[in-house]
Amino acid sequence: MTQTGATQAPTTGAAVIDGKAFSDRLVTRVADAASALAARIGRAPALAVVLVGDNPASAVYVRNKIERTTAAGMRSIERRLDATTGQDELLAIIDELNADDGVDGILVQLPLPPQIDEAAVINAISPDKDVDGFHVVNAGRLATGQDALVPCTPYGCLMLLQDHLGDLSGLNAVVVGRSNIVGKPMAQLLVQQSCTVTIAHSRTRDLQAVCAAADILVAAVGRPEMITGDFIKPGATVIDVGINRVPAPERGEGKFRLTGDVDFASAAAVAGAITPVPGGVGPMTIACLLRNTLVAAARRFDAELADL
Numbered sequence: 001m002t003q004t005g006a007t008q009a010p011t012t013g014a015a016v017i018d019g020k021a022f023s024d025r026l027v028t029r030v031a032d033a034a035s036a037l038a039a040r041i042g043r044a045p046a047l048a049v050v051l052v053g054d055n056p057a058s059a060v061y062v063r064n065k066i067e068r069t070t071a072a073g074m075r076s077i078e079r080r081l082d083a084t085t086g087q088d089e090l091l092a093i094i095d096e097l098n099a100d101d102g103v104d105g106i107l108v109q110l111p112l113p114p115q116i117d118e119a120a121v122i123n124a125i126s127p128d129k130d131v132d133g134f135h136v137v138n139a140g141r142l143a144t145g146q147d148a149l150v151p152c153t154p155y156g157c158l159m160l161l162q163d164h165l166g167d168l169s170g171l172n173a174v175v176v177g178r179s180n181i182v183g184k185p186m187a188q189l190l191v192q193q194s195c196t197v198t199i200a201h202s203r204t205r206d207l208q209a210v211c212a213a214a215d216i217l218v219a220a221v222g223r224p225e226m227i228t229g230d231f232i233k234p235g236a237t238v239i240d241v242g243i244n245r246v247p248a249p250e251r252g253e254g255k256f257r258l259t260g261d262v263d264f265a266s267a268a269a270v271a272g273a274i275t276p277v278p279g280g281v282g283p284m285t286i287a288c289l290l291r292n293t294l295v296a297a298a299r300r301f302d303a304e305l306a307d308l
């Protein structure tokens with residue numbers, strides 16, 4: 001069934017979907033298309049990243065995004081603001097970036113400090129530069145099947161699913177999690193692909209039975225290894241969005257490891273295919289951010305893009 005890239009898990013029958021390899025290939029395609037677009041418009045596509053405060057995890061994410069943007073031949077513009085920055089000051093910077101013709105994409109790293117209303121800031125970004133796809137206009141466009149900038153993580157999950165399964169039409173999909181940035185847009189994308197979609201959340205009754213009916217199971221919960229093999233239909237495709245940092249005393253005192261929302265070992269014993277953590281969905285998120293920046297730039301200049 002696999003079209004590219006999946007390898008067999010060593011101790012089980014499940015194919016392991018290699019998001020790192022897929023994302024590397026996507027970034028290469030994006031970089032080639034960015035270079036062609038730059039030749040046409042006279043400059044590289046440009047992404048502005050705004051970081052407010054000094055949250056260490058956010059600083060790492062932003063540094064990574066900037067490095068990957070530059071490596072893909074695009075221009076990165078960085079705005080670092082003090083943790084005490086007020087909402088009006090941040091909104092003024094967004095206005096400036098919206099008006100700047102040399103900026104194609106704008107990303108405000110979340111979370112924002114408590115004095116700032118996140119929704120107000122996200123909705124102040126021009127929808128056409130909203131490369132995170134969180135603006136209410138992009139959410140509405142996605143929900144109504146219009147051209148949208150789609151949130152990066154769920155779009156990355158969809159690309160992995162299509163690469164692995166081909167046509168998704170008619171499959172039963174269960175998305176565990178209903179956040180605006182992962183669960184809801186993931187469900188919308190799967191509906192668009194003609195899946196029969198169930199969204200589960202913390203109030204869902206008998207989550208195990210709901211999950212066990214899924215041909216496609218997407219876990220976006222934020223609870224380490226909560227989904228075990230007995231939640232999974234034999235042969236199902238499991239996409240683990242979770243990134244959880246858990247203590248790993250076996251690696252030494254005070255050490256941590258990353259794990260997903262799915263218990264990999266028991267799930268891989270039942271599933272047909274599964275994404276690992278790390279190396280599954282995570283690398284797709286940044287690749288899709290670069291893709292969205294390219295798409296935003298091409299749309300602003302009415303340029304055709306090859307299928308990415």
Ligand code: NDP
Pocket residue numbers: 153176177178179180181182183200201202203204207220221222223241242243244261281282285
């Ligand atoms: P949120 O905390 O915003 O949402 C979590 C969802 O899980 C909520 O809808 C919640 O339900 C549901 N939930 C919580 N507990 C349960 C439970 N016991 N049973 C069923 N549902 C439950 O998280 P995000 O969507 O932002 O992120 C989810 C995970 O994905 C996290 O681990 C995060 O780190 C990871 N992530 C990974 C990314 C990547 O690049 N790979 C990018 C973004 C996120 P309710 O709504 O009822 O509270």
